[in-house]
Amino acid sequence: MTDGTGATGRLTARAREIVAAARDLLEESGPAALTMRTLADRLGIKAPSLYKHFPDKHAVEVELAAQMLEESAEALETAATRTPGSLEELARAYRTYALSHPHLYCLATERPLPRASLPAGLEDRAALPLLRACGGDLDLARATWAFAHGMVVLEIHGRFPEDADLDAAWKRGLRALHP
Amino acid sequence: MTDGTGATGRLTARAREIVAAARDLLEESGPAALTMRTLADRLGIKAPSLYKHFPDKHAVEVELAAQMLEESAEALETAATRTPGSLEELARAYRTYALSHPHLYCLATERPLPRASLPAGLEDRAALPLLRACGGDLDLARATWAFAHGMVVLEIHGRFPEDADLDAAWKRGLRALHP
DNA sequence: GGTCATGGCTAACGGCGTTAGCTAAGATGC
DNA sequence: GCATCTTAGCTAACGCCGTTAGCCATGACC
Numbered sequence: 001m002t003d004g005t006g007a008t009g010r011l012t013a014r015a016r017e018i019v020a021a022a023r024d025l026l027e028e029s030g031p032a033a034l035t036m037r038t039l040a041d042r043l044g045i046k047a048p049s050l051y052k053h054f055p056d057k058h059a060v061e062v063e064l065a066a067q068m069l070e071e072s073a074e075a076l077e078t079a080a081t082r083t084p085g086s087l088e089e090l091a092r093a094y095r096t097y098a099l100s101h102p103h104l105y106c107l108a109t110e111r112p113l114p115r116a117s118l119p120a121g122l123e124d125r126a127a128l129p130l131l132r133a134c135g136g137d138l139d140l141a142r143a144t145w146a147f148a149h150g151m152v153v154l155e156i157h158g159r160f161p162e163d164a165d166l167d168a169a170w171k172r173g174l175r176a177l178h179p
Numbered sequence: 180m181t182d183g184t185g186a187t188g189r190l191t192a193r194a195r196e197i198v199a200a201a202r203d204l205l206e207e208s209g210p211a212a213l214t215m216r217t218l219a220d221r222l223g224i225k226a227p228s229l230y231k232h233f234p235d236k237h238a239v240e241v242e243l244a245a246q247m248l249e250e251s252a253e254a255l256e257t258a259a260t261r262t263p264g265s266l267e268e269l270a271r272a273y274r275t276y277a278l279s280h281p282h283l284y285c286l287a288t289e290r291p292l293p294r295a296s297l298p299a300g301l302e303d304r305a306a307l308p309l310l311r312a313c314g315g316d317l318d319l320a321r322a323t324w325a326f327a328h329g330m331v332v333l334e335i336h337g338r339f340p341e342d343a344d345l346d347a348a349w350k351r352g353l354r355a356l357h358p
Numbered sequence: 359g360g361t362c363a364t365g366g367c368t369a370a371c372g373g374c375g376t377t378a379g380c381t382a383a384g385a386t387g388c
Numbered sequence: 389g390c391a392t393c394t395t396a397g398c399t400a401a402c403g404c405c406g407t408t409a410g411c412c413a414t415g416a417c418c
Contacts, residue, residue, distance in 0.1 A: 014365085035404085035405065035406080036405080036406060036407080037404085037405075037406090045366065045367090046367065046368080047406080048367075048407075048408080048409095049366055049367075051406095051407075051408085052364075052365050056406075057406065057407090106289075109336070109338070110285075110289055110332075111336060112337040112338075113336070113337060113338050123340075138343075138344075138348075139344065139350070139351035139352075140352075142339065142343060142345075143326065143330075143348050143349075143352030143355065145333070146326055146330040147322065147325055147326040147352065148329070149329040149333060150324070150325030150326055150328040150329030150332075151322075151325040151329075153328070153329075153332070154325055154328060157288070157289060157290060157291055157292070158291040158292060159288070159292050160321065164317075164321060165318065168318045169317075169321035169322050169325070171318070172316075172319050172321075172322045173318075173319075173323075173325065173326065173356070176322065176355045176356045177352070177356070179355075193396085214374065214375085215374080215375060215376080216373080216374075216375090224397065224398090225398065226374095226375080226376085227378095227397090227398075227399085228396065230376075230377085231396050235376075236375065
């Protein structure tokens with residue numbers, strides 16, 4: 001188990017404050033509200049001062065993506081520990097986490113993974129619980145991940161019909177992928 | 180079969196030229212390159228003139244999303260006609276279309292569906308081939324759609340490991356969902 | 359106590375979407 | 389055939405955005 005931020009040591013204290021404020025802003029008001037000026041405002045400083053701590057806005061967003069990856073990994077690990085081998089519980093944890101942090105989930109997900117800037121091993125760690133639940137079948141794990149990600153983003157972006165029974169679609173997909 | 184644009188009659192000729200230029204710009208250079216100024220440039224006019232034809236940039240993007248929906252529906256219908264009942268061929272058509280137009284696919288997909296501005300019935304039409312291939316099982320169709328969408332967007336955004344065998348993951352997922 | 363790094367600041371640049379207001383050209387009505 | 393109105397362009401400008409340059413106070417270090 002980690003410190004929950006994954007950035008202690010990698011970032012200065014002030015940089016972590018900035019990331020925390022950025023996260024609040026993003027989660028409360030969406031990606032359009034996450035501007036360098038409003039972020040600085042929330043910290044009681046001016047926008048250019050942010051560049052003493054991060055080279056550009058993208059670097060802040062990468063930090064947010066890393067948080068999301070780390071936290072979702074933790075959520076999956078917790079579920080796997082509580083109910084070993086249950087893909088249903090893993091899926092529930094994934095869905096719950098993503099829908100609790102929709103803006104963060106999309107920010108972290110809808111662009112290339114910044115592997116170079118990520119803590120070593122984080123990507124594998126996030127994938128491991130699902131891979132184990134799939135008995136080491138890499139193809140099945142990837143297919144299941146795609147299914148879960150697809151369900152979550154389609155739901156977040158309101159692509160399903162209003163009256164769609166998403167619980168039933170989840171059940172049906174999981175039953176097929178993990179009989 | 181339609182005219183392939185779906186907008187004849189709904190849009191003026193000039194508006195259709197603008198959408199066509201916007202599409203070229205988007206597909207060639209990505210969403211960041213799609214600005215009102217560069218779009219106007221490509222048409223040999225100035226940015227404010229675009230507002231004589233569309234109320235705002237979003238309206239242009241909605242037109243692009245409608246094109247994507249229409250064309251992917253056509254691709255699926257063609258596949259369903261050529262190889263009736265084959266989910267493999269449907270999936271291949273979906274993947275091929277999305278990967279041939281990645282920026283357009285993401286633009287149309289990574290935001291709420293503008294149902295009010297869409298041609299009537301288009302959403303249902305796009306969903307029908309898959310629903311039929313699933314024997315009318317709505318839950319299975321939605322699960323399969325989520326799987327396919329997840330595979331495509333994760334591939335587009337480079338989220339899978341470099342060496343991942345995506346063909347195998349597609350096969351594995353489809354085999355599970357449609358035994 | 360002088361030196362230097364830290365972390366603020368103001369002013370400004372170029373690009374964005376968008377609005378206001380002007381105008382040339384063509385269609386329309388009598 | 390002329391007046392009128394609509395169309396579709398234009399320039400200028402506004403308020404945002406990310407970002408850079410350059411200045412300055414504070415406090416740590418030898």
